[in-house]
Amino acid sequence: MAQKKLYAGVKLHEIRTRLSLTQKAFAAKLGVSLPYLNQMENNHRPISTSVVLALAQEFGLDVTELSSGDTERLVSDMREALADPVFSDSVPLADLRLAASNAPALTRAFLELHSAYRRTQERLVSLDAALGQGSEDVAQLPWEEVRDFFHYCDNYIDAVDRAAEHFAGADPMAAARKALEERGITLFVCEETGLRTFDPETRRLTLSARVGVATRNFQILHQVALLTQNDLLEATLDLARFQTADARAIARIGLANYFAGAALLPYGRFRAAAQETRHDIERLAQRFGASIEQVTHRLSTLQRTGDKGVPFFFVRVDQAGTITKRHSATRMQFARFGGACPLWNVHRAFETPSHFLRQLAETPDGERYILLARDVSKSGGAWGAPDRRYAIALGCEVAHAPNLVYADGLDTGTPSAYEPIGTSCRICERRSCHQRSIPPLEQKLRFTPDRRDVLPYEIGE
Structure with a gap:
């Protein structure tokens, strides 16, 4: 396949701003003319190979920053939103990419607006829900807000990840047991209990005997995160600026889970082991005493800048x-x-x-x-x-x-x-898929009564 052109004007502008350089000074360091830099920052031209090399050599930049997944995420989310029947006309994919690249903040605002509209429509479907919440302001559902927070952070929270790696040291579970002992907390494993119960009065942490060791270790580290990393978790939540207390509470659980996973599978050692085993998931699970799901999820979070x-x-x-x-x-x-x-x-x-x-x-x-x-x-x-x-x-x-x-x-x-x-199915443009469940909402359909294939309709261009 041909190499795709790299349009990353917003990211290039962010880099220049972060370096406190004027366009003229930045162009000189990159070895390009001022008009050419201006065109790249406005996505009128793709970023050339020579500029990518100059960014790496002159500024030590991790060039993967230029191809972050934000644009593709926004394009995907916009395509799904615009497939809503409320929009009568389809928007060309090129226009969506242009909006996501040049105006990401405006694009996110559009997505939030559509989400609010969609939630309002869903509430009106149920009379009980409408009567119960009719006077309430429409806000993003808490779990959706938290989901989007992690989604647009590349599911990598650097400060929490590094704190977990530092805490884990050579043996994360030994570090966890030490942290509990220092706080006078006794660990119990019991048959008749939930996954994890901590009683601050008795200083007793109880885990379920019905789950595997990997799950119990993860729950221990989650509780350790709540006990030892409160300031870090609260600071991260402050930066996220969640709209509701429920969203903040859900995100706090998510961050504690993140810390637990990052401590159980410390970044440097885990990434090296993944390379060594060629990402053999079962070997990694055995080596780190983790579950298959924990390992696969962690593999998707290895997005530390420069490593x-x-x-x-x-x-x-x-x-x-x-x-x-x-x-x-x-x-x-x-x-x-x-x-x-x-x-x-x-x-x-x-x-x-x-x-x-x-x-x-x-x-x-x-x-x-x-x-x-x-x-x-x-x-x-x-x-x-x-x-x-x-x-x-x-x-x-x-x-x-x-x-x-x-x-x-x-x-x-x-x-x-x-x-x-x-x-x-609703946003897939494939015209001959034998598993299609509903028509694509962005394309016109043709109906021919005297002809029938797998689908009862034909998808137009």
Whole structure:
């Protein structure tokens, strides 16, 4: 595939502002003319290879900053929003990319406005909800606000990640036990309890005996985060400026979870081990005493500036196909609402418990990926206790295949080996998908009564 042009004017402007340089001084250091720099900052021209090299050599810049996933995330989110029937005319993809690149703040404001409209419509569907909340101001739902916070942070919180790595040292669980002992907290494992219960009066931390060791260790580290990192968590929450107390409370749990995962799998050691094992998830889980889900989620967060890992996307879905966790450090983005493309191998993972499924896939924009999927269902731990059934998917662009043990033996050089997949039916432009559930809302349909194929309609250009 031809190399895509890099338009990153907003990011280039941010870099220049951060360095406190005028356009003239910045152009001189990059070895380009002032008009050329101005055109690049306004996305009238792509950033040239020579400028990328100059940024790295002159300023020591991690050039991956220029190709951050924000633009693709915003484009994906706008396409889904504009597929709403309330918008009668479709907007060309080129216009969406231009808006996301040149006016990201305005784009986010549009998305927030559409989200508010959508929530209002959903409330009006139920009379009880309308009567109960009719006088209430429309605000973003707390969990949506928190989800977007992590989404647009690349799911990497640098201060929390580094604090967790420092805390973990050579043995995170030894550090955790020491932290509990210093605070006079006694640890108990009990059959009849929830996952984790901490009683500040008795200084007693109780964990469930029905879950695995990896889950118990994670819960210990979560409690340690709440006990030892309160100032850091509160400062991070202050910077996020959540709109509601509920959103702040949910995000606090999310940040404590982040600390727990980053302490259990410290950045430097984990990234080195991932490279050494060629991202063999089971070996990494054994080496660090973590679960498969913990390892795959952590792989998708290795986005530290100057020391980034392979850019992965990560999703977790339930049996209905609803995405319950999502993150992408790649160009691959996911639907904000509803389920995932039925052609992804993640839906077949429930049929083959404890086995990884591999898939070569191509998205409508022509990008090719290698995808992994695995069932991560969790037992209730006792007869009659309900199981929690989930599957996870981890993937990266096929250019990174040599770094993955899972790519061995796959015919990555043959175009026909790639299965065509999409994001979700409502915004997927594929015209001949045999698994399409609903028509694409951005394209016109044709109906021919005397002709029938897999679909009862034809999708126009």
